[in-house]
Amino acid sequence: xxxxxxxxxxxxxxxxxxxxxxxxxxxxxxxxxxxxxxxxxxxxxxxxxxxxxxxxxxxxxxxxxxxxxxxxxxxxxxxxxxxxxxxxxxxxxxxxxxxxxxxxxxxxxxxxx
Amino acid sequence: xxxxxxxxxxxxxxxxxxxxxxxxxxxxxxxxxxxxxxxxxxxxxxxxxxxxxxxxxxxxxxxxxxxxxxxxxxxxxxxxxxxxxxxxxxxxxxxxxxxxxxxxxxxxxxxxxx
Numbered sequence: 001x002x003x004x005x006x007x008x009x010x011x012x013x014x015x016x017x018x019x020x021x022x023x024x025x026x027x028x029x030x031x032x033x034x035x036x037x038x039x040x041x042x043x044x045x046x047x048x049x050x051x052x053x054x055x056x057x058x059x060x061x062x063x064x065x066x067x068x069x070x071x072x073x074x075x076x077x078x079x080x081x082x083x084x085x086x087x088x089x090x091x092x093x094x095x096x097x098x099x100x101x102x103x104x105x106x107x108x109x110x111x112x113x
Numbered sequence: 114x115x116x117x118x119x120x121x122x123x124x125x126x127x128x129x130x131x132x133x134x135x136x137x138x139x140x141x142x143x144x145x146x147x148x149x150x151x152x153x154x155x156x157x158x159x160x161x162x163x164x165x166x167x168x169x170x171x172x173x174x175x176x177x178x179x180x181x182x183x184x185x186x187x188x189x190x191x192x193x194x195x196x197x198x199x200x201x202x203x204x205x206x207x208x209x210x211x212x213x214x215x216x217x218x219x220x221x222x223x224x225x226x227x
Contacts, residue, residue, distance in 0.1 A: 009153075032214055043117070043203055043218035044156075051214070090155060094214050099144050099163060099207060100171070101216060105155040 002027045004091045006104035013081045014112050021076040021107045023091030032094035033074040034101065035065055039087045047089075050074060061085070081111045115139055117219035119204050125225045126194040134189040134222050136204030143209030145187035146216060147171075147179060149200040156203065162187055164209070194226045 003026045013019045025031050032051050036044040048059025055067045065076045076089060091104040117138045126132055138145065143164050148156040148171075158171030160179040168179050176198060178190045187206075191198060201223050205216040 034215060036218075041221075043220045044205075044216075046215045046217065049215055099209070099214065100146075100158060100161060101214075103156040105153060 002031075002093050002095050002102050004033075004093045004102060004104040006089075006091055006107045008107050009105075010108045010110060012110045012112065015083050016080055019078050019081040019085070019109065019111070021089050021091075021109060023074045023076065023104060025072050025074060025091075025093050027093055027096060029096055031074075033065075033067065034092040034094075035059065035063070035074075035076050036090045036092065036103075037061075037087050038090065038106075044090060047076070081109075083111050083113055085109060086111045117204055117206055117217055119202075119219040119222050121222060122220070123223050125227065126191075127227055128195060130194050131190070131192050132194065132224075133191075134202055134204075134224075135186070136188065136219060137186045138204075138206040138217070139185065140206060140208070140217065141184070142206035142217070143184070144207040144216075145181065146205040146207075147177070147187070147189045148203045148205065149173065149198075150203060150221075151200050159189065159202075191224075194224075196226045198224065199226045200224060 034049045035047040038044045050057045050067045058064045092101040120135045146161040147159040162168045162181040165184045204219040207216045
């Protein structure tokens with residue numbers, strides 16, 4: 001069965017420092033991977049996706065993600081964190097053969113001034 | 114272009130009461146979804162509709178029913194609410210084209226069952 005894991009419940013980083021939010025996946029075949037962000041009391045917003053092609057995917061708000069097939073990972077990164085990046089981040093994978101997404105449990109990112 | 118809208122934003126129910134959560138999208142999307150979000154559990158799919166006139170169970174369908182009223186609207190009904198259904202409910206939609214797998218979410222309904 002398809003699944004994603006987000007091993008960290010919370011990530012703390014100082015403003016201006018690089019940030020990484022980790023995601024690993026388990027799928028059969030080629031994965032379709034996604035990152036979403038949720039700000040307080042809001043719905044999820046799509047950040048970026050990997051379907052095929054370059055392993056480094058660029059998305060909204062300066063975020064990017066690196067697809068690593070050998071490590072079955074799809075970590076979210078940003079070179080310089082902002083306080084406004086503080087939010088809940090979800091990794092997701094397409095359930096193979098369907099149009100459903102399977103979400104991880106989420107990682108709370110806290111960026112300190 | 115409002116995207117995905119949900120009503121109500123907040124609701125408090127007593128155990129055994131019923132209610133319907135409304136969702137509408139104005140993006141002409143084919144697929145629509147209902148999720149619940151609980152702390153530490155991420156988002157879990159309740160029901161989805163791949164196209165107008167079709168609905169399918171997701172991961173946690175028990176205690177819920179859905180109606181895909183037309184292409185725009187997808188409602189979620191709780192026939193007899195239970196405290197375990199206290200959660201935040203999100204509706205989402207997707208274009209349905211083979212290359213568009215990302216989903217677009219509404220702002221959510223926060224439901225408390227006492």
